[in-house]
Amino acid sequence: MMSSRREPLFSKVRRNIKPVRKQGDPPEEDIEAMEGYVCDLCLASVKRAEIVQCPFCGRWVCRKACYSDEEMSCISCAGVIKLMRESTVLEDLRPDGKRKGRKGEGKGDQGSGP
Numbered sequence: 001m002m003s004s005r006r007e008p009l010f011s012k013v014r015r016n017i018k019p020v021r022k023q024g025d026p027p028e029e030d031i032e033a034m035e036g037y038v039c040d041l042c043l044a045s046v047k048r049a050e051i052v053q054c055p056f057c058g059r060w061v062c063r064k065a066c067y068s069d070e071e072m073s074c075i076s077c078a079g080v081i082k083l084m085r086e087s088t089v090l091e092d093l094r095p096d097g098k099r100k101g102r103k104g105e106g107k108g109d110q111g112s113g114p
């Protein structure tokens, strides 16, 4: 048996998400609404009971629109989690883990990532 040191999905996701806030940091207060906070994603005014902190990026998001119950994260991170999960599944299907090199054709280079 081979013991592969595969990274757990959770830590993979953590590596791919840049924290926006520290865990435990308070949400942005909405100074116009008396008892409100601002959702970090849709910028709506949200009551304290309806705002949740994403455990991955630390964003405070409104529960009804910007939080994914399925992934237990904000919808921004939920997209990354889904992506990571899919790539993890693909790795599982490929025993040698080799990747095909992509030949660039057509579209110009527009990468400006880190």
Ligand SMILES: [Zn+2]
Pocket (backbone or CB within 6 Å): 039, 040, 041, 042, 043, 044, 061, 062, 065, 066
């Ligand atoms: Zn929102």
Ligand SMILES: [Zn+2]
Pocket (backbone or CB within 6 Å): 054, 055, 056, 057, 058, 059, 073, 074, 075, 076, 077, 078
């Ligand atoms: Zn998040």
